[in-house]
Amino acid sequence: MSYIPHTAAETQDMLAKIGVASFDELFDAVPAGQRFPTLDLPPAMSEMEIAAEMLAISEANDHAGDFAMFRGAGAYHHFIPSVVNHMLLRGEFYTAYTPYQPEISQGTLQATYEYQSMMCALTGMDAANASHYDGATSLAEAVTVALEVSRNRRKKIILSHAIHPQYREVLRTYHQGKDIRIIGDRGRGELVDLMEMLDSNTAMVAVQYPNFFGQVEDLRRLADTVHASGGLLVVVANPLALSLFTPPGEFGADIVVGEGQPLGIPLTFGGPYLGYFAIKQRLVRKIAGRIIGETVDVEGKRAYVMTLRPREQDIKRERATSNICTNQGLMALAAAVYLSLMGKNGLRQVGELNYHKAHYAAAQIDRLDGYSVDMTKPFFNEFVVACPRPIAEINAALLDAGVIGGYDLAQHYYHLPNHMLLCVTECNTRAEIDRLVDILEGLR
Amino acid sequence: MSEPIIYDLSAPGRSGVNLPAPDVPTAPLPNELLRDDLPLPEVGELQVVRHFVRLSQLNYSIDTGLYPLGSCTMKYNPKINEDAARLPGLAQLHPLADPESCQGAMMLMHELQSWLGEISGFEAVSLTPAAGAQGEFAGILMIRQYHIDRGEPERDIILVPDSAHGTNPATVTMAGLRMQQLPANAAGEVDLDALHEACSGENAGQIAGMMMTMPSTLGLFEPNIAQVIERVQSVGGLMYMDGANMNALMAVVKPGKLGFDCMHYNLHKTFSTPHGGGGPGSGAVGVNARLRDYLPGPVVRRDALPGDAAADDEVPSARYDWHMPSKSIGRLKAFAGNFGMHLRAYAYIRAYGGEGLRQVTRCAVLNANYLREKLRGEYALPYDQTADGARRYCGHEFVVRGAFDDAPGVHALDISKRLIDYGFHPPTNYFPLIVPEALLIEPTETESKDDLDKLAEAMRSIAKEARETPQLLQDAPSTAPVRRLDEAKAARQLHLCCPAARPGA
Numbered sequence: 001m002s003y004i005p006h007t008a009a010e011t012q013d014m015l016a017k018i019g020v021a022s023f024d025e026l027f028d029a030v031p032a033g034q035r036f037p038t039l040d041l042p043p044a045m046s047e048m049e050i051a052a053e054m055l056a057i058s059e060a061n062d063h064a065g066d067f068a069m070f071r072g073a074g075a076y077h078h079f080i081p082s083v084v085n086h087m088l089l090r091g092e093f094y095t096a097y098t099p100y101q102p103e104i105s106q107g108t109l110q111a112t113y114e115y116q117s118m119m120c121a122l123t124g125m126d127a128a129n130a131s132h133y134d135g136a137t138s139l140a141e142a143v144t145v146a147l148e149v150s151r152n153r154r155k156k157i158i159l160s161h162a163i164h165p166q167y168r169e170v171l172r173t174y175h176q177g178k179d180i181r182i183i184g185d186r187g188r189g190e191l192v193d194l195m196e197m198l199d200s201n202t203a204m205v206a207v208q209y210p211n212f213f214g215q216v217e218d219l220r221r222l223a224d225t226v227h228a229s230g231g232l233l234v235v236v237a238n239p240l241a242l243s244l245f246t247p248p249g250e251f252g253a254d255i256v257v258g259e260g261q262p263l264g265i266p267l268t269f270g271g272p273y274l275g276y277f278a279i280k281q282r283l284v285r286k287i288a289g290r291i292i293g294e295t296v297d298v299e300g301k302r303a304y305v306m307t308l309r310p311r312e313q314d315i316k317r318e319r320a321t322s323n324i325c326t327n328q329g330l331m332a333l334a335a336a337v338y339l340s341l342m343g344k345n346g347l348r349q350v351g352e353l354n355y356h357k358a359h360y361a362a363a364q365i366d367r368l369d370g371y372s373v374d375m376t377k378p379f380f381n382e383f384v385v386a387c388p389r390p391i392a393e394i395n396a397a398l399l400d401a402g403v404i405g406g407y408d409l410a411q412h413y414y415h416l417p418n419h420m421l422l423c424v425t426e427c428n429t430r431a432e433i434d435r436l437v438d439i440l441e442g443l444r
Numbered sequence: 445m446s447e448p449i450i451y452d453l454s455a456p457g458r459s460g461v462n463l464p465a466p467d468v469p470t471a472p473l474p475n476e477l478l479r480d481d482l483p484l485p486e487v488g489e490l491q492v493v494r495h496f497v498r499l500s501q502l503n504y505s506i507d508t509g510l511y512p513l514g515s516c517t518m519k520y521n522p523k524i525n526e527d528a529a530r531l532p533g534l535a536q537l538h539p540l541a542d543p544e545s546c547q548g549a550m551m552l553m554h555e556l557q558s559w560l561g562e563i564s565g566f567e568a569v570s571l572t573p574a575a576g577a578q579g580e581f582a583g584i585l586m587i588r589q590y591h592i593d594r595g596e597p598e599r600d601i602i603l604v605p606d607s608a609h610g611t612n613p614a615t616v617t618m619a620g621l622r623m624q625q626l627p628a629n630a631a632g633e634v635d636l637d638a639l640h641e642a643c644s645g646e647n648a649g650q651i652a653g654m655m656m657t658m659p660s661t662l663g664l665f666e667p668n669i670a671q672v673i674e675r676v677q678s679v680g681g682l683m684y685m686d687g688a689n690m691n692a693l694m695a696v697v698k699p700g701k702l703g704f705d706c707m708h709y710n711l712h713k714t715f716s717t718p719h720g721g722g723g724p725g726s727g728a729v730g731v732n733a734r735l736r737d738y739l740p741g742p743v744v745r746r747d748a749l750p751g752d753a754a755a756d757d758e759v760p761s762a763r764y765d766w767h768m769p770s771k772s773i774g775r776l777k778a779f780a781g782n783f784g785m786h787l788r789a790y791a792y793i794r795a796y797g798g799e800g801l802r803q804v805t806r807c808a809v810l811n812a813n814y815l816r817e818k819l820r821g822e823y824a825l826p827y828d829q830t831a832d833g834a835r836r837y838c839g840h841e842f843v844v845r846g847a848f849d850d851a852p853g854v855h856a857l858d859i860s861k862r863l864i865d866y867g868f869h870p871p872t873n874y875f876p877l878i879v880p881e882a883l884l885i886e887p888t889e890t891e892s893k894d895d896l897d898k899l900a901e902a903m904r905s906i907a908k909e910a911r912e913t914p915q916l917l918q919d920a921p922s923t924a925p926v927r928r929l930d931e932a933k934a935a936r937q938l939h940l941c942c943p944a945a946r947p948g949a
Contacts, residue, residue: 002522002795002796002800003519003520003522003716003795003889003890004803004889004890005890005891005892006807006810006892006893010892010893011807011810013893014810014811014814014876014893015810017814017815017817017818018810018813018814018817018837020837021843023806023809023810025836025837026806026809026810026813026837027665027696027751027809028664028837029664029665029666029667029830029836029837030696030697031670031697031702033703034697034698034702035696035697036696036802037565037695037697037698037701038695038796038798039562039563039694039695039797039798039799039802040562040802041559041562041563041797041801042794042797042799043797044794044795044796044797044799044800045795045797047524047795050523050524050528050791050794050795051528052529053794053795054527054528054534054787054791055531056548056551057533057534057548057549057551057787058528058531058532058533058534058548059533059548059909060533060547060548060549060551061533061534061537061541061545061546061547061548061549062537062541062545063532063533063534063535063536063537063538063730064532064536064537064538065532065533065536066532067886071538071540073540074540074778074779075538075539075540075779077536077538079463081460081461081489083460083489083492083493083521086493087493087496087497088901089501089526090496090497090500091506091507091508092500092501092503092504092505092506092507092508093500093503093505093720093721094505094521094526094718094719094720094721095506095507095521095718095719096503096504096505096506096507096719096720096721097511097513097516097518097719097721097722098719098721098722099721099722100513100873101504101776101860101861101864101869101870102926102929103861103864103921103924103925103926103929104502104503104504104864104869104921104924104925105502105503105504105721106447106499106502106503106925106926107500107501107502107503108503108504108721108722110447110449110499111447111496111499111721112721112722113940113942114449114450114451114942116940116941117449117451117941117942117944118450118484118485118945119942120945120946121482121483121484121945121946122482122484124947126477126940126941127938127940127941128847128940128941130722133574133575133578133724133777133782134574134777134778134779135778136777136778137574137578137776137777138776146923164778166775166778166779168780169774169775170774170775170776170777172774173585173740173773173774173775173776173898174618176585176589176620176773176774177585177588177618177619177620177621178620182893187531191658214752216474216477218476218477232843242479243482244473244478244479245477245478245479246477246478247479247947249788249947250479250947259701259778266536267535267536267537267538267539268529268534268535268537268783268784269534269537269538269539269541269546269549269780269783270539270578270778270779270780270781271539271574271724271777271779271780271781271782271783271784271785272574272723272724272782272784273589273778284938284940287525290722291940292940293934293935293938293939293940294934294939294940295929295930295931295933295934295939296723296929296930296933297670297926297927297928297929297930298927298928298929298930299927301446301926301927302446303926303929305929305934307931307934307938307940308933308935308938309931309935310935311794312610313577313611313613313614314609314611314875315610315612315840316610316614317610317613317614318613318614318616318623319617320610320613320617321617321618322614323580323581323611323614323615323617323618324575324577325575325576325577325578325610325611326575326576326577326712326719326722326724326725327575327722327723327724328574328720328722328723328724329719329720329721329722329723329724330718330721330722330723330724331719331720331723331724333496333720336450336496337492337496338568339484340450340460340485340487340492340496341460341461341487341489341492342460342461342473342484343454343458343459343461343484343485343486343487344462344482344483344484344485344486345457345486346459346460346461346463347457347482347484348482349463350463352470352473353463353464353466355467355471355473356468356469356470356471357466357468358470359471360468360469363471378474378477385678399542399544399545401778402537404541405543407540426463426464429467430467430468433468433814443477
């Protein structure tokens with residue numbers, strides 16, 4: 001049988017050692033009437049057949065290998081150096097589990113410590129944990145920290161409407177059992193409108209950077225105003241954009257969270273991704289999830305270990321504020337390898353390629369009759385295009401021409417019919433951009 | 445020899461990547477918004493490769509040896525599944541693709557939903573939870589909302605046995621409910637008297653439900669499971685099953701048919717998706733009819749298309765679409781779950797079929813019982829008899845007491861660390877909490893008899909050493925890359941970030 005090594009003779013020996021005549025006797029505690037049901041599943045397949053079936057399923061999708069990809073909205077098609085995948089395929093990494101036994105897990109522990117360090121470098125924060133499930137759940141966990149910090153006295157959470165719509169949904173799912181108010185994101189409020197909602201009951205304000213529409217805003221005044229009211233500023237940041245733009249730690253963010261997927265993790269239809277979570281030193285003991293610290297062994301040799309364990313659910317049980325245990329360890333490794341390869345200059349270069357290509361595409365599209373792009377506000381690699389037709393029609397025509405078009409903003413923002421969010425990355429060639437522009441021109 | 449930290453390999457101007465020059469005119473950058481400094485390391489490609497390969501060699505893993513970490517199901521992770529996950533139509537598929545552009549992926553998710561439902565006897569399954577703990581959270585939120593919708597918001601108590609994994613109580617708190625702990629009886633089972641008491645009087649109207657692990661965290665089948673379920677449901681509570689131990693149940697019993705209302709699966713345990721050094725996991729949830737509308741979304745719905753699809757392979761027979769259940773507790777993460785784990789679980793179930801999965805469970809339980817018999821007499825085996833004193837088999841895992849009356853200085857942790865010197869990963873330590881000095885051992889079905897014999901031999905040697913040369917255990921490990929760590933120092937003098945990564949470094 002596929003992955004089971006037992007021979008018939010061994011099985012008999014083992015049953016004899018236990019002192020039973022058959023497998024069935026081992027299950028005598030299971031209620032007799034419910035014992036040994038048949039499972040109505042497709043018949044077993046050989047490895048060759050599985051490979052063929054998986055290939056067929058793969059081919060039944062329109063993917064960035066075959067199509068020019070201009071869709072982002074929280075999941076991005078970026079170049080991943082070959083080394084990243086080779087390191088992820090080291091069985092010593094991907095077939096290990098949580099480093100409960102640090103003496104034989106130093107590889108995972110040190111790599112995670114390096115990941116934490118590089119996330120601090122990117123965000124300008126003091127500490128980062130070993131990851132949450134994705135950017136959305138990181139934001140939801142930030143709310144838990146903010147409530148904790150106010151000792152649950154402050155009950156108001158202010159969200160910008162320009163945070164990814166699904167992140168805001170997840171945040172509401174997480175906190176539906178709590179007596180708190182989540183406001184700010186129902187309208188089209190600008191940053192100044194969020195500031196007006198602040199009061200002594202506000203635990204935190206969250207904004208996205210660049211925001212969901214791709215724009216990079218100066219958040220210094222917001223940070224000062226939030227702090228003056230005694231709340232926390234939480235920034236949801238695209239880590240790749242931080243290759244270019246001021247890190248949130250520098251303008252006063254208390255917590256920085258986001259989606260680490262742009263750092264060497266493939267699209268894979270939405271997951272597994274990487275929720276990063278970075279925080280200021282004074283709040284570090286409030287952080288949920290695993291965190292790796294440096295220490296020494298009994299001989300004084302430098303080593304790494306999971307630390308601040310008493311916060312975790314396996315020790316604190318019902319007094320824990322989060323139940324997270326399994327995180328996205330392998331994805332954090334991917335980000336560590338990616339950032340090590342890119343380094344200071346490579347990451348900046350990738351950021352600039354994104355910036356220049358997106359600005360080239362935006363300028364070309366803005367020139368087309370019937371289309372417009374707001375070129376007055378700074379943006380990174382995404383921008384909103386006002387189009388002359390429903391986005392579904394445009395995207396269908398693009399798909400026929402081998403192009404995956406932008407995200408239809410009307411799905412979540414009813415005031416934006418015929419608006420698409422386009423994403424241009426280092427993977428898009430000038431020829432692809434020109435082709436996109438040509439097709440759009442024909443769709444007036 | 446320690447591997448240097450990546451920043452120690454850095455030299456100004458070095459690079460590990462080869463990027464193209466811009467092929468478009470450059471645009472001016474907004475200087476007032478730019479950062480001054482980016483304190484990342486600068487390392488060459490080969491140096492990065494060697495660094496991470498050397499780090500990998502400091503790890504113990506399933507690919508290098510037996511990993512009997514109880515409640516984690518460290519079974520072999522098939523290589524073909526890794527290849528499948530890297531196919532371009534799966535790895536390079538955008539999560540916000542229009543449904544017409546991702547019918548293959550949605551078909552896969554739909555099939556997996558229905559197979560998981562079949563395996564566990566549930567009506568409907570959502571694949572969105574990212575890990576077991578998130579699956580639990582989904583389950584408790586569904587139970588909470590169910591009672592609210594029935595006009596019984598006062599039902600806010602979740603009963604949790606004291607043998608439960610720590611995620612269970614933490615989940616209850618996260619959902620805004622209250623936990624009431626239930627003690628175990630002398631046989632390690634739910635104490636039925638305590639359960640009756642908890643479900644009586646004023647408490648009865650406040651019971652929202654109960655969370656149970658099956659087999660229990662002691663690795664034992666609960667002989668009174670039917671009475672437990674009946675008792676909780678008779679006062680209006682719902683039953684949640686923690687499915688971490690599903691490897692002991694496939695084609696042995698369907699939890700949904702036993703009467704559970706809801707459970708989560710750990711695809712990274714039972715269905716072989718790799719543990720990744722701590723994740724990603726995947727924690728699908730299954731529910732019966734009364735909770736199906738509350739599932740976290742989106743789920744994949746299949747609509748049969750008219751016409752004779754069978755006659756023409758080019759015409760699809762169905763169309764798949766996203767569906768948000770009508771009373772859904774909402775989204776648990778962006779997009780639709782850890783699809784990379786779904787596809788591996790799909791390939792795994794495909795390799796076995798229904799009878800094959802039965803064999804998985806049989807051999808997992810065989811291996812655990814065999815190893816337990818090999819250790820009998822060497823280690824105390826708590827709870828190895830039923831309440832009536834009858835002989836009792838374990839499920840896919842079992843607990844031994846990691847201490848000896850005639851070797852008082854030796855603890856479970858010492859035995860674990862000494863196992864490292866013998867070339868094995870230690871079992872789970874100090875869990876479940878109801879057994880002092882517990883070692884929870886789960887060999888899994890993919891380990892051979894030969895390797896189990898070697899592990900038993902090592903455990904026997906260690907038991908002998910514990911009495912004769914206890915210092916060997918207390919000083920262990922001596923052969924690992926590092927010796928025992930100063931964990932107190934790590935927590936006291938927090939050092940969580942390399943100084944070179946700080947601004948201005």
